[in-house]
Amino acid sequence: MASDSILEIRNLTKNYGSLKALDGLNLHVKQGEIYGLLGPNGSGKTTTLSIVMGVLKKTAGDYYWFNRKPHYTSRLKIGSLIEDPHFYPYLTLYENLKIITRIKEIPESQINYSLGITGLLKRKYSKFRTLSSGLKQRLAIAAVLAGDPEVLVLDEPTKSLDPEGFSDLRDIIQKEAEKGKTIVLSSHILDEVEKVCTHVGILKSGELVTQGKVEDILSGKEVVFIASENPDKTSQLLYQCPFIEKFEKLNSREFKLLLNKKGSPVELNKYFFDQGIVLSKLVKQKNTLESEFLQLMK
Ligand SMILES: Nc1ncnc2c1ncn2[C@@H]1O[C@H](COP(=O)(O)OP(=O)(O)O)[C@@H](O)[C@H]1O
Ligand SMILES: [Mg+2]
Structure with a gap:
């Protein structure tokens, strides 16, 4: 513990x-x-x-x-x-x-x-x-x-x-x-x-x-986990990426990102691909909170 x-x-x-x-x-x-x-x-x-x-x-x-x-x-x-x-x-x-x-x-x-x-x-x-x-x-x-x-x-x-x-x-x-x-x-x-x-x-x-x-x-924004074989370049691109609100490096290859309202995982993938980076992982955090349920508590 x-x-x-x-x-x-x-x-x-x-x-x-x-x-x-x-x-x-x-x-x-x-x-x-x-x-x-x-x-x-x-x-x-x-x-x-x-x-x-x-x-x-x-x-x-x-x-x-x-x-x-x-x-x-x-x-x-x-x-x-x-x-x-x-x-x-x-x-x-x-x-x-x-x-x-x-x-x-x-x-x-x-x-x-x-x-x-x-x-x-x-x-x-x-x-x-x-x-x-x-x-x-x-x-x-x-x-x-x-x-x-x-x-x-x-x-x-x-x-x-x-x-x-x-x-x-x-x-x-x-x-x-x-x-x-x-x-x-x-x-x-x-x-x-x-x-x-x-x-x-x-x-x-x-x-x-x-x-x-x-x-x-609770923000309704998407949390995405990505990994790449070129973490330095990935990190540099993350700083410039227009769809990202913030990110953190989890280990030598993986990052956790919070997309802003403009972003989606598809666009993110395309953005990296266009810059010459092929992501070895791109996982959207499972959104377990059906919006109806949250709406109920508003
Ligand atoms: N003393 C009790 N006897 C029987 N059922 C209870 C008792 N206290 C709470 N419950 C039931 O347990 C469930 C959870 O209650 P509670 O912990 O008070 O919920 P909350 O605080 O989230 O409103 C409810 O279905 C409630 O009716
Ligand atoms: Mg109570």
Whole structure:
């Protein structure tokens, strides 16, 4: 297993009676990713996150945090928001978070830190019941951030947020990611995942349809793998090729390309042939995401 592995799920299955909520799920989240678990309602997102947070029993399969089986020391490095947290309506935000710092056994100084990050400092002494639903959701995020955990696990964090709340949440998540944290979040809204996440795993009826970089999977652009016996010239031509958005060299002979909207594999092949290069491989990444399915989640 790679040393940068944060969460690995293998063959995870969950049955509720005769209903298979998760059916041999595999997925992998690595250090520094903002990983979006994307799927329609009922696809198994909450079930997955509840199991890996230890609040729901699996039926079969395994999961590993930081390359090891579930262990309380790993749990301390993870902040999670799975169900609506319970806050006391007549206590202030500060008092509510104070209870959380006691439970998490972290210093009270963490309260100002997490209220600061979530922009709630000026409401520190407001009673919880006076908050709008967007601000309540922000307090829930503040509670997750208290203790400065390495990993954040957020189940549908954007629900009950208006567009402004969403963009604030996105900023918070991106700032946390810049500090080197890893974030796993779920959503049933394609656009949200596209705007927030670096990586995505698409869930359908408890199975992973695909996973990878957001730009490769959600952009609708084609990913193509090519190989040639003359990699230097190929590389040089790739720089000049008008149909390519970007490319990377995979090994001494192979390249992975992202075509732009003008490009197609046929044109690419012709382009190289016209320049005297015969490609020894040209494979289009299988597009497993029927556009209807993605449309469903728009
Ligand atoms: N406690 C439960 N008992 C029975 N079925 C459940 C229970 N929780 C979830 N399910 C079912 O499991 C499937 C996955 O649910 P869930 O993980 O909540 O999906 P999502 O979070 O993607 O909307 C759904 O068909 C749901 O109805
Ligand atoms: Mg859910």
